[in-house]
Amino acid sequence: MDVLTAVIQFGTLALILALLYRPLGEYMARIFTSRKDLKIERGFYRLIGVDSSTEQSWQSYLRGVLWFSGVGLIFVYLLQRLQTVLPYSLGLPAVPEGLSFNTAASFVGNTNWQSYSPELTMGYTVQIAGLAVQNFVSAAVGIAVAIALVRGIARSRSGTIGNFWVDLTRGTLRLLLPISALGAIILMAGGVIQNFNGFTEISTLSGGTQNLPGGPVASQEAIKNLGTNGGGFFNANAAHPFENPTAWTSLFQNVLMLMIPFALPRTFGRMVGDKRQGYAILAVMATFYVASLVILSSLERAGRGTAPELAGAALEGKEQRFGIFGSTLFGSTSTLTSTGAVNSMHDSYTALGGMMPMLNMMLGEVAPGGVGSGLYGLLILAIIAVFVAGLLVGRTPEYLGKKIGPTQIKLASLYILVMPTLVLVGTALSFAIPGIRDDVTSTSIWNPGNHGLSEVLYAFTSAANNNGSAFAGLTANTPWLNTTLGLAILLGRFIPIVFVLALAGSLAAQDKVPATAGTMPTHRPLFVGLLIGVTLIVTALTFFPVLTLGPLAEGLL
Amino acid sequence: MSASRTNLRSAGVALRSMLVLTAVLGVGYPLVITGIGQLALPGQANGTxxxxxxxxxxxxxxxxxxxxxxxxxxxxxxxxxxxxxxxxxxxxxxxxxxxxxxxxxxxxxxxxxxxxxxxxxxxxxxxxxxxxxxxxxxxxxxxxxxxxxxxxxxxxxxxxxxxxxxxxxxxxxxxxxxxxxxxxxxxxxxxxxxxxxxxxxx
Structure with missing residues (x-):
C-alpha cells in the first residue's frame, strides 16, 4: 500500500514536470532570444546605464558576472555586519565577521550553506534584502551562463555570446519573479506564514509558554526552491511546519525545485534548432534522478542500522506528515538539483541512505542540477563524452556541428577537475593539519566514528557543488570551516563559470562543420548511454575511495 | 577603452543594478506578498x-x-x-x-x-x-x-x-x-x- 502511494506521488510529480517541459522551455527560449525589451526593462537599463542592443564578448560577459557577484558579496556581508541598525532585526546582534563571509559567499554562490541557526542569527531585513535578493539573482546568473554557452554552440563565426545584463534582467523579471510570486501565494494558501510579527509568546493548552516565530517566510520559500538555493528561513529548513506545513506543499516545493532545471533542455534544444538534442539531455537527467530516488527510498524504507531497527523504522529526523517517501523524495530532489533544502535530517538517515545525497552531489549537480548550472554542467560532460567516443573510433570529435579541439577539451577537463579537487583537498586538510584536526574532531563533528568523517565530507561536497545541504550535526560555525567552506563555495561556483564562458566564446567563434556519415548522432539512446557512463566515471567514481572510509564503512561493517 | 576604465564601468553597472534589484526583489516583492497574505489569507499568513x-x-x-x-x-x-x-x-x-x-x-x-x-x-x-x-x-x-x-x-x-x-x-x-x-x-x-x-x- 505505501509503495503504491509512493508511486502515485512520484507519478504526479513526473506528470506535472512533463506538462511544464514544453511551455516553460519554449518560454525561456523566447525570453533569451527576443529582441524586444519590456517597458519596465528599458527603464531599468537606463537606470543602470546599459545599452541592451549591444552584445558582449565572453570576456566582457564574464566581467559582468564577476563584478555583479562581487558587489553582491559585499552587500550581503555589510548587511549582516550592520544588522543592529537595520529595521526588523528582532534585537539580534551583528553577525560575526567569519560567519558573515561564509554566508555572503554561500548566498552569492547559489549554495545557501548555513553555518548558523537563522531564527537566532538573522533579522528580517538581512533575510529579505540580503539573502532572498541573492536567491533571485544568483539563480539568474546561473541561467544566464547556461544560455551563453548554448548561444556559443548555436552560433557560428560570432565574436559575442549575448549581453549579461540583459540576460540577468530578463531571467529575473520575466521568469523568476512572476513564478515566485505565484508560488508564494500558493504556499501561503497551504499555511506558510508571511508577516512581520516577530516572536509572539503564547500560553499553551497545558499552561506552559511557547514563543511562536513570525516572518516573511512564503516570499522567501518560493524563490529558495525555484532558484535551487535552499537556504531555510528557519533552522529546520523545509521540515519546519511554517516553511512546509503539509504533504502537498512539500510536493509543490519539489515542483518548484525541478521545473526550471528540467525544462532548460527544451530551451537548449530550441536554441540549437534541434529539439531531439534537448530530449537526449533530458533523458540523461531523468535516468539519474529516477535511479537515485528509487535507491534512496528503498534504503530508507528498509531501515537498516542499529537505531532504525531498534525503533522499527528510519523515522529519526523525519516528520510524520511527510513519512518516509515524502522525505526521500524531497531529499533526492534537493540534492540532485543544487537546492540543498531539507524536509528531513540527512544526518540521521541510514548509513547507506545518507550516502545517496552525497553521491547525488558528487555527480556534479547535473541530474537535473541547479538552475542553469545543471545544464552547463551536463553540456560539458557531453563534450567529454563525444571526445571519448572520438578517441574510440579515431575521429575528430564534434558536438552539434562544433569541432571539439584541444582548446575545448582543455576547458572541459579543467571544469570537471575543480569540484573533486575542492572536495577532496578540503576534507583531507581538515583531518591532516594537526591543530585543525583537533578543532574539527572536538568542536565540529557531532557523531562519533565513520559518521563523523561523513559529516565533514558531506560539508565539502555540498559547498564545492553549491548545494548547501548538510549532515547538520556538524558545527560549521568555526574559523576553519567558515573560511574553507566559504572559499570552496566561491571557487566551486566561479572557476567553472570562467571555463564555461571561455568555452562558449571559443565555440561561438567557430564555423559549423556539416554532419557527415561519420558524425556520431548525439540524440540517440547510444549517446544517452555513453553520457550516463561518462558522468558516472568522471564524477562519482572519483569519490569511491573516500566513501569507503565514511558511509560505506558505517553501512557495511 | 582601457582595461581599468572598462572595469570601472562594469563595477558601476553592477553596483547600480544591485541597488535597484534590492529595492524590487528585497523590498517590493516581500511587501506585496505580505499585503496579499494579510488581506486574502490572514489566517494562514499569521500562523494558523x-x-x-x-x-x-x-x-x-x-x-x-x-x-x-x-x-x-x-x-x-x-x-x-x-x-x-x-x-x-x-x-x-x-x-x-x-x-x-x-x-x-x-x-x-x-x-x-x-x-x-x-x-x-x-x-x-x-x-x-x-x-x-x-x-x-x-x-x-x-x-x-x-x-x-x-x-x-x-x-x-x-x-x-x-x-x-x-x-x-x-x-x-x-x-x-x-x-x-x-x-x-x-x-x-x-x-x-x-x-x-x-x-x-x-
Whole structure:
C-alpha cells in the first residue's frame, strides 16, 4: 500500500514536470532570444546605464558576472555586519565577521550553506534584502551562463555570446519573479506564514509558554526552491511546519525545485534548432534522478542500522506528515538539483541512505542540477563524452556541428577537475593539519566514528557543488570551516563559470562543420548511454575511495 | 577603452543594478506578498493559530509540549513525539537531533523512550510505534501516527474519568488521511486532538 502511494506521488510529480517541459522551455527560449525589451526593462537599463542592443564578448560577459557577484558579496556581508541598525532585526546582534563571509559567499554562490541557526542569527531585513535578493539573482546568473554557452554552440563565426545584463534582467523579471510570486501565494494558501510579527509568546493548552516565530517566510520559500538555493528561513529548513506545513506543499516545493532545471533542455534544444538534442539531455537527467530516488527510498524504507531497527523504522529526523517517501523524495530532489533544502535530517538517515545525497552531489549537480548550472554542467560532460567516443573510433570529435579541439577539451577537463579537487583537498586538510584536526574532531563533528568523517565530507561536497545541504550535526560555525567552506563555495561556483564562458566564446567563434556519415548522432539512446557512463566515471567514481572510509564503512561493517 | 576604465564601468553597472534589484526583489516583492497574505489569507499568513475561549493556545502547525514544570509528561493529555528543539518543542529553536544511525546516544534514547512510553501507557514494549521513539526533523512536529494516538486512549480516559470509547471516538474524528489520498502519511494533530478532548468536559 505505501509503495503504491509512493508511486502515485512520484507519478504526479513526473506528470506535472512533463506538462511544464514544453511551455516553460519554449518560454525561456523566447525570453533569451527576443529582441524586444519590456517597458519596465528599458527603464531599468537606463537606470543602470546599459545599452541592451549591444552584445558582449565572453570576456566582457564574464566581467559582468564577476563584478555583479562581487558587489553582491559585499552587500550581503555589510548587511549582516550592520544588522543592529537595520529595521526588523528582532534585537539580534551583528553577525560575526567569519560567519558573515561564509554566508555572503554561500548566498552569492547559489549554495545557501548555513553555518548558523537563522531564527537566532538573522533579522528580517538581512533575510529579505540580503539573502532572498541573492536567491533571485544568483539563480539568474546561473541561467544566464547556461544560455551563453548554448548561444556559443548555436552560433557560428560570432565574436559575442549575448549581453549579461540583459540576460540577468530578463531571467529575473520575466521568469523568476512572476513564478515566485505565484508560488508564494500558493504556499501561503497551504499555511506558510508571511508577516512581520516577530516572536509572539503564547500560553499553551497545558499552561506552559511557547514563543511562536513570525516572518516573511512564503516570499522567501518560493524563490529558495525555484532558484535551487535552499537556504531555510528557519533552522529546520523545509521540515519546519511554517516553511512546509503539509504533504502537498512539500510536493509543490519539489515542483518548484525541478521545473526550471528540467525544462532548460527544451530551451537548449530550441536554441540549437534541434529539439531531439534537448530530449537526449533530458533523458540523461531523468535516468539519474529516477535511479537515485528509487535507491534512496528503498534504503530508507528498509531501515537498516542499529537505531532504525531498534525503533522499527528510519523515522529519526523525519516528520510524520511527510513519512518516509515524502522525505526521500524531497531529499533526492534537493540534492540532485543544487537546492540543498531539507524536509528531513540527512544526518540521521541510514548509513547507506545518507550516502545517496552525497553521491547525488558528487555527480556534479547535473541530474537535473541547479538552475542553469545543471545544464552547463551536463553540456560539458557531453563534450567529454563525444571526445571519448572520438578517441574510440579515431575521429575528430564534434558536438552539434562544433569541432571539439584541444582548446575545448582543455576547458572541459579543467571544469570537471575543480569540484573533486575542492572536495577532496578540503576534507583531507581538515583531518591532516594537526591543530585543525583537533578543532574539527572536538568542536565540529557531532557523531562519533565513520559518521563523523561523513559529516565533514558531506560539508565539502555540498559547498564545492553549491548545494548547501548538510549532515547538520556538524558545527560549521568555526574559523576553519567558515573560511574553507566559504572559499570552496566561491571557487566551486566561479572557476567553472570562467571555463564555461571561455568555452562558449571559443565555440561561438567557430564555423559549423556539416554532419557527415561519420558524425556520431548525439540524440540517440547510444549517446544517452555513453553520457550516463561518462558522468558516472568522471564524477562519482572519483569519490569511491573516500566513501569507503565514511558511509560505506558505517553501512557495511 | 582601457582595461581599468572598462572595469570601472562594469563595477558601476553592477553596483547600480544591485541597488535597484534590492529595492524590487528585497523590498517590493516581500511587501506585496505580505499585503496579499494579510488581506486574502490572514489566517494562514499569521500562523494558523488555534484559540480556546478567545485565547490563542498555539498554532495548529507547531507541536507543543504537554509536560509539568519538571518536564514530566502530563498523563491527562495526548503526548506528541520526542523533540530535539531546545528543551522540547521550543519554537524559537527548531532542530532535529542529527544523531546518526549508529550513534550510541540515539540507541540509548530509543530504548529509554520505549520503556517510558510502555510504562506510561501500561502497554507492552513491542506495541510502541516508531514515531513515539524518534525525534522529528523540525523538533516541532505537530502530528503523531494514529497508532500512537490510539495507544494513549486508555491512559487519557482513565486520567480524565471519561469513558474510553468517548475518547477513542475523539481520536478517530481527528485522524487525518493522506493529502489528496496519496500524499504523505496519515496523521493525528496533537494540539487539535487535545483541544477537542478538553471540550468534552463542558
Amino acid at each position: 493559530t488555534v484559540s480556546v475561549d478567545g485565547e490563542t493556545v498555539g498554532s495548529a502547525l507547531i507541536g507543543q509540549s504537554f509536560v509539568d514544570t519538571e518536564g514530566n509528561p502530563l498523563p491527562e493529555w495526548f503526548q506528541p513525539r520526542p523533540s530535539a528543539a531546545g528543551d522540547g518543542y521550543d519554537a524559537g529553536a527548531s532542530s532535529g537531533s542529527n544523531l546518526g544511525p549508529e550513534n550510541p546516544d540515539l540507541i540509548a534514547a530509543i530504548e529509554e523512550r520505549r520503556t517510558q512510553v510502555a510504562e506510561f501507557n501500561e502497554v507492552e514494549e513491542t506495541e510502541v510505534p516508531s514515531d513515539a521513539l524518534t525525534a522529528s526533523s523540525s523538533g516541532l512536529d505537530p502530528h503523531i501516527s494514529p497508532e500512537y494516538a490510539l495507544l494513549q486512549v486508555t491512559r487519557v480516559a482513565a486520567e480524565r474519568g471519561l469513558p474510553e470509547n468517548q475518547v477513542r471516538s475523539v481520536v478517530e474524528a481527528n485522524i487525518q488521511g493522506r493529502d489528496i489520498g496519496f500524499l504523505g502519511e496519515t496523521t493525528v494533530n496533537v494540539l487539535r486532538l487535545n483541544v477537542a478532548l478538553d471540550a468534552l468536559k463542558g
